[in-house]
Amino acid sequence: MKKFLALALSLALALTLAACASTPAADSTQSTPAPSTAAPAGNEPAPSEPIPGEPVTIEMWHNLSEANGMIAALDTLIAEFELENPDIRVEHLFLEWQALRSAVVTGASTGMLPDILRGDIAFVPQFQSLDVLVEMSAFPDYAETADKLLSAPNSTAKMGDKFYGISSGTNTKILFYNKELLSAAGVSVPTTLDELWDASAMLSGGGKFGLVLGWTGIWVVGDYIWSNGGDILAPDYSTAQGYINGPIAVETIEKLAELSQAGIIAMPSTDPGAMGDSDGLAAGIYAMTVDGPWRESMSAAVGLDMGAVPLPRGTAGSATALGGENFMMFKTSSDARQEAAWKFIKFMSGKEAQIEMAKASVMPVNKEALTDPEALEAMPLLPIFAEALQTARSRPVHPKWSEMEDVIAAKVAEAVLGQKSVQQALDEAANEIDRLLA
Numbered sequence: 001m002k003k004f005l006a007l008a009l010s011l012a013l014a015l016t017l018a019a020c021a022s023t024p025a026a027d028s029t030q031s032t033p034a035p036s037t038a039a040p041a042g043n044e045p046a047p048s049e050p051i052p053g054e055p056v057t058i059e060m061w062h063n064l065s066e067a068n069g070m071i072a073a074l075d076t077l078i079a080e081f082e083l084e085n086p087d088i089r090v091e092h093l094f095l096e097w098q099a100l101r102s103a104v105v106t107g108a109s110t111g112m113l114p115d116i117l118r119g120d121i122a123f124v125p126q127f128q129s130l131d132v133l134v135e136m137s138a139f140p141d142y143a144e145t146a147d148k149l150l151s152a153p154n155s156t157a158k159m160g161d162k163f164y165g166i167s168s169g170t171n172t173k174i175l176f177y178n179k180e181l182l183s184a185a186g187v188s189v190p191t192t193l194d195e196l197w198d199a200s201a202m203l204s205g206g207g208k209f210g211l212v213l214g215w216t217g218i219w220v221v222g223d224y225i226w227s228n229g230g231d232i233l234a235p236d237y238s239t240a241q242g243y244i245n246g247p248i249a250v251e252t253i254e255k256l257a258e259l260s261q262a263g264i265i266a267m268p269s270t271d272p273g274a275m276g277d278s279d280g281l282a283a284g285i286y287a288m289t290v291d292g293p294w295r296e297s298m299s300a301a302v303g304l305d306m307g308a309v310p311l312p313r314g315t316a317g318s319a320t321a322l323g324g325e326n327f328m329m330f331k332t333s334s335d336a337r338q339e340a341a342w343k344f345i346k347f348m349s350g351k352e353a354q355i356e357m358a359k360a361s362v363m364p365v366n367k368e369a370l371t372d373p374e375a376l377e378a379m380p381l382l383p384i385f386a387e388a389l390q391t392a393r394s395r396p397v398h399p400k401w402s403e404m405e406d407v408i409a410a411k412v413a414e415a416v417l418g419q420k421s422v423q424q425a426l427d428e429a430a431n432e433i434d435r436l437l438a
Contacts, residue, residue, distance in 0.1 A: 056339075057089040057090075057337075058088065058116060058340050059092070059093065060091070060093070060114055060116035060341075061093050061118070062093075062100075063096055063097050063118075063119065064094065064362075068294060068298070068360045069360040072360070073356050073357050074092065078090045078092070081347050084347075088344065100123075101120075104117065104132070107330075111332055113332045115330065115337045115340070115341040116328070116329060116345065117328040118325050118327055118328075121156035121394075122402055123326070124164055124165050124397070125401065126399045126401070126402060127164075127328065128399070131331075132332070133164040133328055133331070134330060135162050135164060136163050136165060136329060142163065145166065146163070146167075148350075148366055148368070152170075152392070153170035153389075155394070156324070156326060156394055157328075159397070165327055166327050166349065167324060167326055168324075168327045168348060169324050169354075169362045169364070170363050170364075171293050173320040173388070174290065174320070174388050175288060175308065175312060176288065176289050176291055176308050177189060177308070178288070178305070178306060181203060181284060181287040182287065182307075185202055189309055190312045191313065193227060193228070193312050193313065196288075197255070199288070201264050204262075204264045205263075208284070208285050208287070209264065209266040209286050209287070210265070210286075211264070211265045211290075214267075214289070216408075218232055218395055218405050220321075221412055223311055223321060226316070227313060227314030227319050228251070228316055229248055230243070230248030230249045230252060231243045233396050237396055237398055237437060238437065240404075240429070240430040242430075244429055245427045249426060250423050250426055253422045253425075254415075256412075257415050257418070266285075266286055270416050277291075278298060281299070281304065282302040293379060296361065296379065296380070296381050308384055309384065310384060310388045318388070319391050320388055321393060322389070322392040322393060322394045324363075327345045327348070329345075351366050354366040354369035358378045358382075359378040363385060403436055404436055407436075411425040411428055412426075
């Protein structure tokens with residue numbers, strides 16, 4: 001516990017120092033200072049080798065939160081792992097998404113990094129470009145371990161012909177709808193995007209909205225672009241021209257902007273005075289949303305009777321963004337800590353650990369866990385999510401993708417707010433993205 005408190009204090013100190021330092025070029029577009037990572041104890045990096053006769057202590061950073069019992073599930077699994085492996089101790093630290101990313105970027109310069117990171121699949125290309133990640137496919141039993149996991153989510157850890165991570169959990173999104181509100185309005189569950197827009201209109205009015213979209217980034221709006229046959233970048237990532245600003249993307253965003261301006265779709269990220277998606281759904285202000293596995297338990301917790309179906313199909317089918325997290329390891333760890341970290345990662349990738357995390361609304365990536373009765377009892381919507389995974393789309397695997405998505409989110413927001421035409425906003429997005437690609 002003392003060591004954990006020292007870790008947190010060191011992180012706070014490093015965060016303050018980082019505010020006075022320049023941000024590394026790899027994260028130069030961030031408006032907030034990048035926090036430095038913390039040393040495992042005091043203000044000094046961990047020793048390169050464990051003390052003889054003492055357990056090897058490894059550290060994991062993650063953005064699992066208290067929500068849905070995620071931290072409690074992790075603590076339970078760590079205790080079980082340590083009981084089976086008395087020569088290893090596991091300490092963990094929560095950082096929210098942005099802080100997690102920025103901490104690793106700064107740690108690439110300071111050398112202060114954890115042994116394990118459980119982070120967004122989008123982190124792999126960025127961190128690999130910083131030359132800090134361990135090539136995990138070099139472990140002799142990597143292929144055997146990965147073969148037990150869903151291949152599509154695990155492919156997000158691949159750069160070239162090497163893997164710099166391994167999938168820890170996966171997700172995509174489906175349509176959640178308030179059964180009571182749809183029934184009262186005589187609205188059928190939509191099966192196409194056109195029906196979704198019509199249903200949203202019928203459920204709107206009097207301060208209520210048919211659909212809430214939580215953000216303007218590709219994680220959200222990409223679903224509708226892909227489902228209509230569009231894309232974000234060229235397949236070889238050479239350009240955004242003709243893709244994010246192509247006819248399909250423009251037409252799709254024009255539709256979302258039209259519905260938002262008509263008070264049919266709520267976009268809280270563009271309206272600081274709007275109710276957040278979770279609060280609005282709980283209050284009956286929003287009738288539908290497109291969200292991930294966590295929405296199931298969040299709805300149940302506030303007594304919402306929500307139905308769920310795959311995203312209604314567009315002109316090219318139904319395609320939602322592939323999400324999830326990967327385990328990553330860092331070159332700064334000693335051989336002994338890397339060995340212990342890989343052992344823990346394999347444990348967390350196993351069927352039983354994945355089932356335990358499913359009870360906290362973390363969708364399993366382990367194939368056996370995905371169909372296990374205990375996991376299905378904990379997450380009854382798993383079959384619907386599994387169906388959606390079949391057509392889910394991965395966001396571009398590129399070191400600067402996070403910066404690109406920030407650009408798109410800002411430009412789509414300008415279009416939705418009517419500050420610029422959709423074509424102008426997306427032309428500007430394509431130009432900025434091409435500069436990042438150059």
